[in-house]
Amino acid sequence: MIKIDKKESISSSKSENQKKILAVINLLLIAVSLTLLIILTLKIIPLFAQEGRLAQKSNHVIQVEVLNACGTAGLADKFTDLLRSKKFDVVKTGNFASFDIDNSFVIDRSGNKEFAYSLADSIGIDKQNVIQQFNKNYYLDVTLVIGKDFNNYLNQ
The missing domain is CATH 3.30.70 (Alpha-Beta Plaits)
Structure with missing residues (x-):
């Protein structure tokens, strides 16, 4: 019978959760960057306020x-x-x-x-x-x- 240490199991579980959280954060950053790039390329939102001259x-x-x-x-x-x-x-x-x-x-x-x-x-x-x-x-x-x-x- 294989014996699993509870501490080892918890730490590997935390490590996996941290990796998943980092992956989700990276995906969100990529999505936000692409969205901003599309908005600026299509000039949906002007880069500068159009005041004055x-x-x-x-x-x-x-x-x-x-x-x-x-x-x-x-x-x-x-x-x-x-x-x-x-x-x-x-x-x-x-x-x-x-x-x-x-x-x-x-x-x-x-x-x-x-x-x-x-x-x-x-x-x-x-x-x-x-x-x-x-x-x-x-x-x-x-x-x-x-x-x-x-x-x-x-x-x-």
Whole structure:
């Protein structure tokens, strides 16, 4: 008859339990790591909070159209210089459909309103003056429409 020592049996049982616990912990760590990798890869949760100047936190340079809507000559060029100094890419300038616009506003063209908010914030236009008019035929992000209140924004 084989004699089993109780102490030996208990210690081998504890050792087996510890190995099982460590294996479960390792599997959980691997599962959590893979889940985080998938979430970040699919951009379900952005890595950085999108506050302030979005263009500075990403590689995307915001492309802008500047339109004069008050008739003052040379305004689109002045705003182009201002926006370029703030690292926006002004890709088009011109005149708006009319010259009787009192308040300047920003139009989101790409479907990413954060780009429009970033431009508005950089020159002091209130977020209430940001609208969305998504147009897949526009190859730019934002349109700035300069109204008769342009002096409020030129010195920003």
